[in-house]
Amino acid sequence: MAFNAPSLKGRALRLLGQREHSRAELERKLGPHEAEPGELARALDDLQAKGFINEQRVLESVVFRRAPRLGAMRVRQELQAKGLAPEAISQAVADLQATEVERARDVWRRKFGAPAEDPPTRAKHMRFLAGRGFGAEAIRKVVKGAWDDDGI
Incomplete structure (x- = not known):
């Protein structure tokens, strides 16, 4: 009994699933x-025409899944790695920066919960947030406590 490899369209549907x-x-x-x-291009054209491949859904999915934990810079990198349109990426990142x-x-609150007691600890907090792709201004405001003084 011979094993037939799945078609390109079948493989694409499995990935999209x-x-x-x-x-x-x-x-x-x-x-x-x-x-x-040309076989792959034809298969992808067909899937795109049927709505299985949708760049806007990809963008929304990444933003929905990643934005709560990552900064705008890191989300931008992930969107660029997916090969999405630069205009769509720019708009999504601009929207994210409003809530950075x-x-x-x-x-920061989930990871540390309390303000840094000393400069080395503050630096650790800042490195953590920078590694997550948050901008320098947002990091400064969070770590130094520049937001409302009602507490953390």
């Missing part, structure tokens, strides 16, 4: 499985 993928991601992942030139301080505060 796991999570949203951009066309560029699918091209990168499925390229090695293409038997004849609040999101950084939430991440």
